[in-house]
Amino acid sequence: MDEALLRALTPQVIAILVRRGADFAAAEDAVQEALIQAVGSWLSDPPRDPKAWLVTVAWRKFLDLTRSEGSRRGREERVAEEPVPEAASGLDDTLQLYFLCAHPSLTPSSAVALTLRAVGGLTTRQIAEAYLVPEATMGQRISRAKKTVSEVRLDSPGDVATVVRVLYLVFNEGYSGDVDLAAEAIRLARQLAAQIDHPEVSGLLALMLLHHARRPARTGSDGSLVPLADQDRRLWDTVLIAEGVQILQTALAQERLGEFQAQAAIAALHADAQSAEETDWVQIVEWYDELVRLTDSPIARLNRAVAVGEADGARSGLAALSGLDPALPRYTAVSAHLHERDGDVRTAARLYAEAARQAPNTAERDHLVRQAARLNAAQGQESGPASGSQGR
Incomplete structure (x- = not known):
């Protein structure tokens, strides 16, 4: 039994039933019944045309369900004639x-x-x-x-x-249980991109591929979070990066810029840098300016403040941060990072500890706790045992 084939055919068959007049819930139920029957019969008697088989059986299941539930006569008359399954739609x-x-x-x-x-x-x-x-x-x-x-x-x-x-939301869930939602989102985005020529669909697919390419380097052997600047770039998937960049370039050539293309352009600039020090932060700030123009998103403005801090110095980054709402997710962590770059280690340590208490997950919390501990230890070494104890 080819599970991948069944998963690929399922949405096509549901859509055909909906187009024929079935409501969505009934169509989905009928297709699930057909899939159960397929599991029981295809091993011994595989069909020559799996899609046509599923459409035929699911349609019969729908008719049975409709009649058994006593639906209105008008609907039953409309669907009573069983059409020949379409193969090319x-x-x-x-x-x-x-x-x-x-x-x-x-x-x-x-x-x-x-x-x-x-x-x-x-x-x-x-x-x-x-x-x-x-x-x-x-x-x-x-x-x-x-x-x-x-x-x-x-x-x-x-x-x-x-x-x-919606696909972007799926991708951001990442991995949990026995389903890799990031990989599933990429599969669905590829499927969508094959069906519709739209620059934002391509931009989303490029963004997913570029982010997914960095996945092997995002965590250490102990499961700890590894920030972008500290990642071993030799672990990045260069094949996915090349594909993502090519898809992005094709999308940008259509000159219909959207937010996912802008995000993908930022990810591509990170992927292009051989080291954190070689990152083209000036161009990244320019792309964040485009993203803010397109979305006016507070999160985009927050990430822009980080880029400004890298491109123009920590003081400029803090100035960009000052106009944002401190209640934004990751605001405190960004503030801590910029204060550390500005040399204000004491404030940075306090903010890292505060950010750890606000962290949305264990990995991020542990990372921020380590950052605070690192700076507190550095203060202790510089100030001596007594003042170090007071700092903690």
């Missing part, structure tokens, strides 16, 4: 499914879960484990999402920006 159908699963009526978390279920072909258990929630909770979330989109008819082009943002 999978790309457009799957694209419609992307738009449906990322519909604006859904919350971001529901859109992500539904995309992984319907387009990614993951089980409810796999999605629940990836998001560290009980399977029953995730099942309810997906059921509510399916009910919501069952009322939606896609009679106009979908919002590419919403689809791209």
